[in-house]
Amino acid sequence: MAKTKVMERKPLSWAERTYLPQIITGLLTTFRNLFRPKVTLQYPDERPRIPNDYRGVPTLVKDPNEREKCVSCQLCEFVCPPKAIRITPGAISTEETDRTHVEKAPKEFEINMLRCIYCGYCEEVCPEEAIFLQDIYSLNGYTREQMQFNKEKLYELGGVLPDQHFKWDKKRAAAEKIGLGSSSDEETEEE
């Protein structure tokens, strides 16, 4: 059992009981503060420096070849604590010849920004590194519908992430090596 040490409060001296010395030291402290540099950020004019690992608005990103990375595995939808993500899976249309070797892409990908808590689990769980929390910190809108971000909006916000993986190229190369040509099913562990 921890021993509690009882601190006796010292009786106030006469000068302290008049409050005046304390008031004067307090006044001096605040007076010194008058001339200290101001710490306020002039927000709309000055922007705060965002740290690299800042968790802002979750967005979908494309690879340097402007191709969709998400394969609609729905892991993020599963892991999302506030259930802000809703994915409608879909197949990739056959016209996109350069990545028809992947079976899936999200038909619709919605994040409800009013529910999102910016925890970053979706980014952490994504096997394709397709979803990223970016440095957008002042998100707003006039209606609830505006805050319901669909796929286009998410890609618009996310843009291209210059990663060095070139996943689709690697996948295609792997697929071509095996000789499967365009459509590949089992070559997924290429990371």
Add this chain to the structure above:
Amino acid sequence: MNEEILFYLFSTLMLFGGSAVVLSRNPVNAALYMILALVSLAVLFLTLDAFFLAALQVLVYAGAVMVLFLFVIMMLDVDLRERSRPNIMAAALGLVTTGAVVAILLTWVGEGSTIRPSVGSVPTPGNPLAFVTGSKAFGYALLTKYMLPIQVAGFLLLVAMVGAILLGRRTKLKSSEGKDGS
């Protein structure tokens, strides 16, 4: 000329305030009208060249006494409206008497109108107790002719303070009967 205007204006206001005090149902209203009457009275003092007294009137009556009244009205925050009807006989009698007094006085007005003596601002050594506008005469009078009364008044204020504190005490003085209430 100016004084006359001031006199009629503020005596009307004062009488209006006074009657409103008597007639108003709400005590807070009554207190406000009372303040009106007191401040108007202070202005009447001004027309009589009693500047010190006018300031004193506002300071003590309007400033302190009426604040006390308002404080008590608010503290006893109950429905203070009158419940019983006033005594009609008394009212009639009072009105008749008032009317008679006023009528008698009004017959006097203007007869043998008194001329005001002119006043200086500082008391002269010859007649230190003459009516003057300055406040020095006040101090002089209080500390010479009225030395005893001012001591008595001071003592009276002390007694009043002690009395008010004693009366306002919440706890009963006899503690043997145990605590009752709070």
Add this chain to the structure above:
Amino acid sequence: MDGVLGIEEYLVVASILFCIGLLGVILRRNVLLILMCLELMLNAVNLALVAFARYSGNMDGVILTFFAITVAAAEVAIGLAILVALYRRRKSIFLQDLNLLGR
């Protein structure tokens, strides 16, 4: 600034105010308001005193008014203290509730 106003005007106003105060004391049932009306009567007397002092060129009336104001302040303090004590006991400040005899 020699006075066109005579002393009678002041006396009339003072006496009317006094009568109003008196009427209030007679008619009202609320002790608070009775106290206020008493103050009105005192003030009427003060006005008359100051008028007399002014027209007689003498300081005495003004000094008397000064004492009247002092006494009135003391009176109100005590009166209100009594009132509060009374209210604590009876839960009422109406005269008819404070009447113990002849009920």
Add this chain to the structure above:
Amino acid sequence: MDVAWEMFLLKVFYGILALVAILTFAAYAVLAERKVSAWIQGRVGPNRTTLPIVGDIPILGPFLRSLGLFQPMADGLKFLFKEEMCPGQVNRFHYHLAPILALIPALSVLAVVPFGQYVASTGADPIPLVLADLDIGILLIFALSSLGVYGIVLAGWASNSKYPFLGGVRASAQMISFELAMGLSVLPVFLWVNEPGSIGGLNLARVVDWQDNGWGMIFVQPVSALVFLVALFAESNRLPFDMPESETDLVGGFHTEYGAFKFGLFFTAEYAHVIVGSAIFALLFLGGWHFLPGVEDPWPIGWSGAALSFLWFALKTFAMSFLFIWVRWTLPRFRYDQVMKLGWGKLLPLALGNLLLYAVLASWMG
């Protein structure tokens, strides 16, 4: 008759001038409050408002903007054009009357506050610049400022809601408690000034004349100055004693139910009180418009000297107003019972003892 009429018009003109001046000062005191509080807290304060033409002057415009000098105009316009709300539960007549009652005494006190001196070239005695050079100056100031509490009490009562009500009750009790100490703290000053053989009286300008060597009364009577200052803080409901509107326990105190222009009136009244209070403190204890201690007044003869003396006095007043603001953003609020204990238990005996001491000293020194 004609001359009298002209004098009357002149007085009205001066009165309006003084009102405009005090209202402007009050508006800028609000700005000063916001700026000083911001600087003390390491913030920048209001720096956004700007005027179309003045704000566009190359260097000066942005500088004025960053000082927030246009903010009071915007605030005033906001108070004017906001919707006048009237809550349903209030006592309508008194609710509307209260802000007016709060403002009138704060402004009318101005009539007896001298603000400078005029020295005629004939070598006569300097004339104090004051709207009404009354013999009873300080008494009238006390009398009028004691009326200011009715606005607050009435606002609290008429709002018909519990927090404003508590604020109003507190205001009345606090007013009575500190007025006594205030009056007693000023008495030694006048005791000291009115030596035997002088004209006598309670004129403020005479107190300033007494301090014409530049040494303020504060060096002669520091305890009076302290008691007066503390009572002044309490009477103008400024922060260590702002019981009527202590926003942490009473929401907004007496003006909880007020908004728009009516709130603006309360606001103006508070700052007018602060400025007039600072002016009176400067007159009584800081030497008024007289120059630094031991230095002869450098004001030239004539109106330019009068203007300079006014500016010097205004500087002292603003310094005191700054003290008001500075203290507000330094000290925490007292508890209500502490305020009462301070008023009756500490300040009143201190003021009484002080008065006694100076009475004995005055009679001993003859």
